[in-house]
Amino acid sequence: MQRAVTMKDVAQQAGVSVMTVSRAFKQHASVGEETRKRILKIAEDLGYVFDSNAATFRSQRTGFVAVAIPSINNANFADTVGAMSEVLKEADLQVLLGYSNYDIQEEEVIVEQFLRRRPEAIVLTGGRHTERTRRLLDRANIPVIETWDLPEDPIGHVVGFSNAATMHDLVGHLVASGRTRIAFIGGDTDGDTRGADRRRGFIRAMEDRSLAADRLIGAGDPPISMREGADAMSRLLENHPDTQAVICVSDLSAFGALTECARKGVKVPDDVAVAGFGAYDISSICVPTLTTVNPRPEEIGRKTGELIRRLLRGEGTGDSALVQIGIEPELSIGESSA
Amino acid sequence: MQRAVTMKDVAQQAGVSVMTVSRAFKQHASVGEETRKRILKIAEDLGYVFDSNAATFRSQRTGFVAVAIPSINNANFADTVGAMSEVLKEADLQVLLGYSNYDIQEEEVIVEQFLRRRPEAIVLTGGRHTERTRRLLDRANIPVIETWDLPEDPIGHVVGFSNAATMHDLVGHLVASGRTRIAFIGGDTDGDTRGADRRRGFIRAMEDRSLAADRLIGAGDPPISMREGADAMSRLLENHPDTQAVICVSDLSAFGALTECARKGVKVPDDVAVAGFGAYDISSICVPTLTTVNPRPEEIGRKTGELIRRLLRGEGTGDSALVQIGIEPELSIGESSA
DNA sequence: ACAAGTTATGTTATCGATAACATAACAAAA
């Protein structure tokens, strides 16, 4: 394994100083047009590849934004990250992604791993974190943005919505169509804090209308799959055959519930209405189409990215200037609750 | 913004040298148990966070494996990356992810970005790349692994399968059940090279049986969504109403096709059989369940991770030791082609 | 009790780029 080519080699070959080579690689540095072209040509010929690690180390600017999401395999979070990346790319910022697997202990681990790499900002999904996570982030001295939630006691900035509140409108819609015996299918545990918030919101929305929130079906550990949604629906149909509507913690479980109905010959929405959450692609194309809530993941991503750019440009620092950006989820009525 | 805490500060506070602090943070370094505990305690109290950039820079060991996938929002690739991450984590290797958006030009850009960060190995999805990508990787002097394909002229190691060959079994299965007028729904362009390979494989498989491969329905730019699958199915039913079976480039488009059949009152599998690719969750739960091909994404990820670990341990270097690992995709017969 | 081996710690040089400052060469303004 031969020694790697460095700027020094390029500089020697080009008969200039290392600093001039360094400048040739920057957009806005003052280098003669001829010289720059010559240097870049020599660099390419020598097979030189810029060393970000060295540059990062010296300049103490990593160009990283760290983003923690619960799972890689979730279209909602993928959309948020995608939109955020687009916005950040224009400011020469790269996204460093990590997965917490719906577990705030694992989140603590990845947050610490993130901080070791000195990101310029850090984005979390959700508003519940371990004490140590909070402490680490408080000390890190970089912008922190919590997303997909409206935490009561935020660490820093927030771009999100109230998961609980979305259930109010949804329950309202179902009740307006004459359905009062409504069930909720969600995770057994509170690992998915947004899912747990939705369950809480469901219970409150029912109680506000003096309806019994006694049909809570646990479907396993988050995230709830299509299969688990189907299994939960099966149990619901067995134990509470007079149920008129069911709200599922996500579109995936809602679709699973739909398939169970199809297999059992239960008619949706005539026998039972079904609603999901997330406005996944499947919700608008399955038969019947799903009533769902669109939390507008791309908007969360875009606004988070824009906020980070503002913050890194130095606008609005200090605790006094914490930003709260509310996203308005949108109720999308499908054939499954017509 | 106060100056960040460094090892020097911790060392001073603990009354030891910086080197001892450095050792206290390593697993296998020789430090007194007492001393290590004391140092870690002081570090935590001071709010010290290890600086990976500095460590990486000095040791010239980044601990990164760069992985390029076409899209973040694809369960198959997510599964591969997930399994790979698990295996690599045990060797203290982190995955740095990049998205090519089904475009080998964009792939070239992210490969160059990757190389700037000096990954210890690089994983690509697919076997078609630009000339410059190949040149960059040849010179990079790190293990290169192409996955999800069996390239004719591989850059380095390979963990994959022949996308074209999978179509042989699938067509065979459909023909065995008496269906000969078979259509293929896939992308219009060759951006998704694996999808294009499947289309080629379909055509060859048909021709091998002296069947006409003249029902090729373009469904837009890759990746093909459920909606595009449904639209393509609509066109297929209109233009070739006597079609007996349709193979879709992925389960998502196949599911879209299923929904279109449901809407049009076309019975699956009695009127037309439908098959997909990928063994996504949806294939085993939708009604009817989908016939599909399981390319075993986790196995690709796991074996790739294990190969990287072997290579980085120094086993089998040199061009003479290029490894080819074949994955056996599995035909999974569902109700949609019974 | 002493050699040889082991464990814990310190010292020095260094990874490859860039910030900060310095200066040469030339152009424009006075």
Add this chain to the structure above:
DNA sequence: TTTTGTTATGTTATCGATAACATAACTTGT
């Protein structure tokens, strides 16, 4: 012509950890 300003380039110190080597302190075997 001299001053001032601009552009292109060079010089020096440095970011924070760790490899490599050195050594002190302690253990073990004979």
